[in-house]
Amino acid sequence: MPEKTDVWQGTLALMVLRTLESMGSMHGYGLARRIEQISGDRLQLNYGTLYPALLKLEQEGFVRSRWGTSENNRKAKFYELTRAGQARVRKAAAEWEKTTEILARFLAPAEEA
């Protein structure tokens, strides 16, 4: 069993947004499972933290929620991106890429010292 990593501070929101962007409308459980799957089961997601993160995104207007019926005919709350949310994903993704790129340069072995 590979060692699992905790979700880094601040990245959960991006993961949620990104997942919603690619998958469309999803309920909380599906979202959690999906994030775990994408990480190749390498992320340890505390479900308890997922919901406050969702609520915060909703309060900021990036996602909206409504009650619906799941594929198994179960009542569940579905989340989807708003227009602002879509813009946010693009912006945040670009920023994240830039950050990782910079970090990568620091972490890369010294080329010509």
Next chain:
Amino acid sequence: MRKLRALFMRLIGLLRAQRSEDDFAAELESHIEMDVEEGMRAGLSAAEARRQALIRMGSAEQARQRQREQRTLPLVENLLLDLRYALRGFRRNPMFTCTAIATLALGIGTTTAVFSVVDPILFRSLPYAHGDRLVSFGLSQPLEPREFTLGFFFFDWRAHQRPFDSVTYERGVNECAITEQNPVQMQCASVASNFFSTFGIAPVLGREFTQEEDQPNGPPAVLISYALWRERYNRDQRILDKTVAIDGRSMKIVGVLPQDFEMPRLQHADMVLPARVDFAHQHAENAGLGVPLWAFARLKPGVTVEQAREQMQPLFAQMQSVIPAQFRKEFHLSVRSLRDRQMQDQYRAAWLLLAAVFAVLVISCANVAGLLAVRGRAREGELTVRMALGASRRRLMGQALVDAGLLAAMGAVSGCLLALGLLHIFVAIAPTGVLFLSNAHLDLRILCFAALLTIGCTGACGILPTLQNPRSPVPNARATCSSAQTGFRRALVVAQIAVCVILLSSALLLVESFRNLQKQGLGMDAGGSFVVHVSLTRARYASNEAYMTFFLQAESALRALPGVSAVAVSDSVPPDGDSWRDMMRYPDLVVSGKPRTPAGVGGKVGVRRVTPGYFAALGIPLERGHSFVEEDRSQSGAQLILSRSLAARMFPQENPIGQHIQIASYMPYFVLNGPVYTVVGVAGDVKNAGLSGEDDPEFYTLRRNRPEDWSNRNELVLSTELPVSTVAPWIRAQIARMDSTAPVEVVPMRQEVNRLADRPRFEAALVGFFAFSGLLLSVIGLYGVIAYIAAQRTKEIGVRMALGATRANILRLITAEGLRLLLVGGAIGLAVSLLLASLLQKLLFHVSAHEPLSYAVVTALLALVGGCATLLPAIRAMKTDPMIALRTE
């Protein structure tokens, strides 16, 4: 932007807490169900699938808490919780709540209202640019204690003075009239050309007077008041091109005075004219004395009023040598700040009020402190439990703060309302003589000050228990801490009682003084008497003869009215509160065949010039001889009636009737060239120095039908059984028939007398009000501390009773505690008020400030009320069931 939106959503979240809570519960539930389903699909048993789902979820409660914190603002939520808790606490204990709020409201409200009234009197800044450097200077003497100057020395002083930057003068305010279309009666002031620059008054339009305009026969010019500009000229911007006819002379309007303009002696003035004093000829005018002037000056920077007085002394000494030796001692140099001159006797009353107000503020702060201490004590148990259950100290303090803050806020709001109401009442009942009161408004600074003080006090006292408790959780330590607190509270109550005694005794003295004022006889029958004042202008009535003709005609016209029994004309009327009356020195009366009284002896004597109906119209009894009779008006013989006190002084052994008296005049020095008066009667004494002043002896001379007996001072007096509403229109109609432009005032004598009593009534009412609120507050405080002490000693009482103490013993135990506080506080209060009493003396009428009766009443009242406040908790303690008492704690 997004953050704001989130904040807003969280605020909204506060409102829908329950719904969101359910919503989230359902969401969690569906989450777990789905997890379980998936586990079962993977082949787990239902129970195992649920177990693993719950593990993955982590603590559901924690999730819920996190969700809740994210959904709303925890800080606000706690605050709301505390508020709700505090309100519930208040509702459960309405006695405490009402008392605390009332205490705060009284403290804040009265302080603010009274300070708002007193502030313009004590601390108002003068509406002049150089306000704090302005002084009034001149001579004062017994007949005119407020400083004035005369033309014969003023210009000399002005030329040789050193302490002042600038010296100016005004010549008083006279009636004048605008004599063009829409003629109106106005008040015209006359001032020197440098008047405005000395005071630092800048006209809103135009300029001040030039030197040429201030010359005798200079170009006519006038400055008009802002109100006149607004009302008569509708704020005409081209007003400076206009002229206005004043008393028949066309004058150029050269400027408009600022809105807050006022004359330094606070007379009302609609227009200001140049004084045009011919100072080269002062030695020739007014029998060599020159015209009277009221002098004002601006001190040089750094020069104090005392230094100015010293530097003026040589000039004064030089001038004094001109005064006849016999009067020299009567004159004094007076140099004082303009503010002092304006405020005169208002200072003392204002300070008294201010002191009373702060006393009440102190009492109410002490009271709130006491009340909250009782509450804190009652809460000690609760606090300990909450602390044990894990409440943080910050959380407890926060709650105490919210509790106290809410209380203080409610107190502050009701205090503001009270202040507003009180201010209206004050303005309504205030006598007209209290300067600036009519435009008093709620003073925000003092409102904030009083509110902050009481709120701070409330907050500090409210938070105290939470500060003390955590450090001393051991019961033993707590007990000692409480007893220290009790000592503090005892001291508070003693202070309260002392302050209250001071307030009460001052109030009683003032009330007593007011009653004396009301009770005293006026010496006349004011019931059916009316005073009719007709304003005539010098322009239309140029000579004394014109006045005489008018008023003789008015006298006979009024006499013809039905129901009017007597009519007379006098140059002044009692009780002379603030109106003009003629005075002379006692030695100026020279009895034929007797030596003259040496100068400077005998004080002042009043004189009135009246027509024969005077005594009948005012109901003044004639004790000897007879009144003036109608026939004598056309005779040449001069007649005179003495007041009883004057007759007793001049003729202690003899019959005054038939004596001959001559009146000295000063031209400028003592001459005896006037008519010889024959004394025909002695009239009763009448109040003639206001209601509270020391009466002066006086005499009356007959106004014959000769111009030399008349002047421009004329008051009609009449007596009738009819009400003012009936008589006044008739009188107006009669006067209008003679001169339709003359304004007429009809004032019942009773009303005039009441008006003079307004001021002492106002003072007595205000201080009485404070004393009452002080008493109320002190009693609450006393009750609180005794109840507190009794409650604290419940266990001790139980032990005592178990060991055989009777109920009477217990009653005595608790009562003694209260009585000790009363005794100490009362004694301190009485001692201090006796010390302070001399400060009050000037405000009192026919009451000694050390009058034992007042102090006895205060003591009795305090004993009675304080006794009740002690007895109630003592009786409750007495009824304690020892079993229950022992079980407490």
